[in-house]
Amino acid sequence: MFVLTILITYGTVSTFGNILKAGDMSVENFxxxxAQFTADLYKEISGLSYGKSFLFSPFSVEEILASVWSGSKGKTALEIQRTLHLPDKYEDIETVFQSILPKLKxxxxxxxxxxxNRIYVKDTFVINPIYKKRAKQIYSVDVENLNFNEAEIASAYINRWIEKQTNYRINNxxxxxxxxxxxxxxLINTLYFGGKWEKNFNxxxxxxxxxxxxxxxxxxEVDTMSxxxxxxxxxxxxxxxxxLPYEGEEISMIIVLPNAADGWKNLTNFSxxxxxxxxxxxxxxHVELPRFSISYTIDFKHTLQKLGIVTAFNKADFGRIINITTEDxxxxxxxxxxxxxVTEDGTEAAVASSGLVASLASVSEEEPTKYFIADHPFLFYIRSPFGILFVGQYTG
Structure with a gap:
């Protein structure tokens, strides 16, 4: 029997400033x-990649889906709202994103x-210019038409944009x-992070x-840092x-290490x-952690459908995004x-590797009070003051 009991406190250590209110939804509510949307995604993706290493960005998915929600109506909007655990009013979440994105970047x-992030729309659809402007201003999402029938040209165009945004770390x-x-x-969404540890490995x-x-x-056998x-x-x-905080202690990696070697199988019950x-x-x-890297690709379509976003992938009402069309x-x-x-100096998450050199930590003779030996599969996530950026599982 695996039972996980965690004492919870709310809030994070941050130098980003005071929590901003946004109508009925504060940044704290967001x-x-x-966290709830992250838990939902983790349960599904853990099942899809059972026993394997994986990595995804819940914040990035949430951001681009929220921008789509702002352009949706009726059942389409309701399903997105409930799946993302958002408030009833578009204005509330728009104010939150408009407040936090400049601070987060x-x-x-x-x-x-x-x-x-980008939303590519079929070239025969007319994009609502008001939505296009608001998506850029509020969510930092570009919306543009593209001829999907020219598959070679369209895919090359999209891939070039992604490569440029990531300093050519992510290709094809x-x-x-x-x-x-x-x-x-x-919908194409990307989020990239590179940071040096506040307290380096040896x-x-x-x-x-x-x-x-x-x-x-x-x-x-794996390379193990200490x-x-x-x-x-x-x-x-x-x-x-x-x-494990990064420099500045605004962003941290949290590692959840089950006591049992196969305890990762049960973590989804307590996500x-x-x-x-x-x-x-x-x-x-005293910490021992593998030096590791993970590359992972996912289409969230089926996962989001299982979580409740169905109409958006079938016969959606995007009346605020595009003008009326006879097509579904x-x-x-x-x-x-x-x-x-993840290395001795810090973490690179699909960003260029410049600036990741840091001074080396010294070894103290003091006897540790706790031992954290990550010699079996573990869950990890990178948290910012405004939400969880990345979630991953390392299985060796």
Whole structure:
């Protein structure tokens, strides 16, 4: 029997400033909605990639779907609203995104965070100019027409845009075969992060090969980093949770390590709690963590349909996005490709690797009070003050 009990506190440590109110929905309410949507996605994707490593960005999906919701009506809008756990009024969520996106985007000495999203619309549809302007101003989403019948040209055009946005870290997201004469709306969303650890792991030369247990029966050797430092730490009888902050301590990686080697199989039963802020204590921790990278591609269409967004992929009412048409309108795909590289210096999530050099941590002779040995599959996520940016599972 696997039972996970986590003591929850609300709020995050941040230097972004005070929480801003947005009608009936504050940024704090949005963070809670983001955590719930993240949990919903995690349950589905964990099942799709059972026993495998994966990585996705819930914030990026939420952002682009919220922009579509603002352009929807009737049942289409209601299904998106309920799935994203959003308020009833368009204005509330629009005000939140208009407030947080400028603060969230950053390219500074501490970290690099880039968001880029586009909605491609069939070239025979006339885009509502008011919606196009608002999508750009509020959600930083570009909306443009594209001839999907010219599949080779269209896919190359989209891929070039993605490569440029990611400094050529992500290539060939879309193949020509994924575009047909039935393609009408295509959502492309990207979110990229690169940051240096606030407290670094030891010299890369001291990183050693250690055993990682994929399961109780299978094991492999992986490059394993180590460090000892004072960190936010939480444990219960089923799992340990460790927070590794990036420089500036605005953004952190949280690692959920089940006590049992196969405990990852049961984490989805407790995902509603996992993505909330636990009641940490500060501990002097000995950490061992694999140096790892993950590349993952997903079309969220079927996952979102299972979660309740059905009409948008069938006969949608996008009356605020495009002018009236005699054709049935539907989203064809919600594509996302992600990449992460975790090293002694920090984390690169599909961004250029410049500026990731940091000073090396020293080893203290003090005896640690806790041990966090990640030698079997674990869940991790990257949290910002405004929501969860990335969620992943590493299985070796």
């Amino acid at each position: 963070i809670e909605s983001n 950053s390219n500074n000495n501490l970290y690099n965070l880039t968001l880029a 997201l879309l193949s020509p075969d994924e575009l047909t004469d039935l393609t009408q709306l295509l 010299d890369p030369l001291t990183t050693t090969k250690k055993i990682f247990y994929n399961s109780a029966a299978d094991k492999v 460090m000892r430092d004072t960190l936010r730490y939480y444990e219960c009888h089923a799992a340990k949770i460790l927070e 509603d709690d996992i993505f909330k802020y636990p009641n940490y204590t500060l501990e002097y921790v 309108v539907a989203i064809s795909s919600v594509l996302q490709k992600t990449y992460i590289n």
